[in-house]
Amino acid sequence: MSFDLNFIGILIGAIMASSVPLILAASGELITERSGVLNLGVEGMMIIGAISGFALMVITDNLFLAVIGSMLSGLIISIIFGVLTQSLLTNHVATGLALTIFGIGMSAMIGKNFVGIPGKEFPLLFINLKENVPFLGPILFGHSIILYFAFLLPFLTNYFLKKTKIGLIIRAVGDSPTSASNQGINVILVRYSCILYGGAMCGLAGAYLSLIYTPQWIENMTGGRGWIALALVVFATWSPIKVLIGALIFGGITILQLHMQAVGLRIPVQLLSALPYIMTIIVLVVISRDSRKIKLNTPTSLGQIFYKEK
């Protein structure tokens, strides 16, 4: 293995690719949580997005439809969560868990007929530049459009939350639903919209996995990425830019771990595979140790049920 500059460029490109599903899912969940809703169904919505994207790709042979369809199916399944938590006032944690269990089961049921079908090549942009520009080529070019979107998303999210009126409303709803409601804001409507947006982003994250990252359908192929995305939101203390940084760190661990396996170091494969999960715990401990910092940044009404007496 040679450590020339180009190789490092390729490595960084791979790290970026593996962080895409985390960025997408975590950015979506961040908006949801900013409105005061804790949706633990990320893993379930991602896997539904993964199978719907793949199934639509096989059926329609159209990648655009597949991507849009995966977002729609993530959105549709998040409606269940919305109706339960917002209209029927159920516990967020339990409902999110149910969504994950249901999503994994449902995806396997739909996916039964799609196991073993090869994926389709997803168009990558600026392939020429990737090969011709040393070092920066593999980092900046030769990626799918979804990757570029994912890397733009945290900045857009940041701007949206801080500079736009709707962003301000979402934050107000998350921090103080009662006062927001008294100001005439429809808290339930805002929360519904944020839940649906989160669902669509998780669906897209799933589609990235089944259409681009490992273009095929494998049962349970999200492999806990939804949970890591949830941890990332805490890790980022609900700040979109830090989500990007966190996702790159976890992408880095994943790629590093794969390379260590490939090189054949005398470390058990399972220990390396466990690294992302162990790292998540360690990072969570480090971040959460300062309880004041967490309290300051957590949306005040996160996970609480809002009910307006009529």
Add this chain to the structure above:
Amino acid sequence: MIKIEKRNDVSPSIYFLTPILAIFLTLIGGGIIFYVLGFNPIEALKFFFITPISDLYGFSELLVKATPLCLIAIGLSFCFKSNNWNIGAEGQLIFGGIVGGGVALLFYGHDGFYVLPIIILSGAIGGMIFALIPAVLKTYFNTNEILVSLMLVYVAKLLLDYLVVGPWSNPEGFNFPETRQFSESARMPILFDGLRIHAGIFITLITVFLSWLILYKTYLGFQIKVSGLSLKTAKYAGYKGKTMIILVFMISGACAGLAGVGEITGPIGQLHRNISPDYGFTAIIVAFLGRLNPVGIIFASLVVALTYLGAETAQIFLQVPKYTGQVFQGMILFFLLGSDYLLFFKIKFLVLKKNEL
């Protein structure tokens, strides 16, 4: 016209009737899914919920599956009642299985009445230790227990994989990812010849009884319930929050560990990669369906165990994947949580007279 009113008090009958409503709605939802998949819904539901328990063997299988589910859910009820979200029971089950299995391999070839109790105890301690990780991190480092307990599930699975492929794999096993079959002295006694139901069911029943005692007859149980209802009240009353969090996690970890060791010394008889079909996750549903009540959990575990059996039967007769069971489990929880709305709100159907319009 429909009018919704807030209830002032929750009637106990509705509290235990809504789970039945949830099961009924799940059957309807399941029927619709089967219909969409192109099956006759009535027939498919019959394969799912009646065929599996239409003979003695099936009934024994139901109890074999309900045994771990009930045990784990009982443990979880301690956590959930006190607002501690331990959702990593699957990891605690696997770790309990690993520790118990390790001891069983240590005693390979030994005879003696003491072997099995030692294995069972070590499994419980294993699960307990594994549950202590999220508990200690929550109490002393303010770390979210949901995420930590869940991440540990993946760690436990990978550890089990490492052990059965590597150091603990059967020396005469042609490199299959499994350990030796445990000695006879390390196996749960079978209750009836020809059936798989084993002595683990007594462990479950004893645990149910003990947890009922703790929850309803002791000061600790009272503290757990108060902390669940209002953390502020609990603090005001001077309860030691940290000790209680650690205690409920230890209880639920021990239960999950017992379930794990019950599986490997009972129906499985060795360690391999898949010692649990996600019992730890499904038990969360059992705990809620049983209303976190020991007796309720017994009934709930039987219902949910049936979804496992039903999925197996449906896989054979209808060629639907075994994950159908999970779809049903998710639906039960959806409908159960949704129907809780009836606990707090009355829905009145009003007939409007013409002059009111």
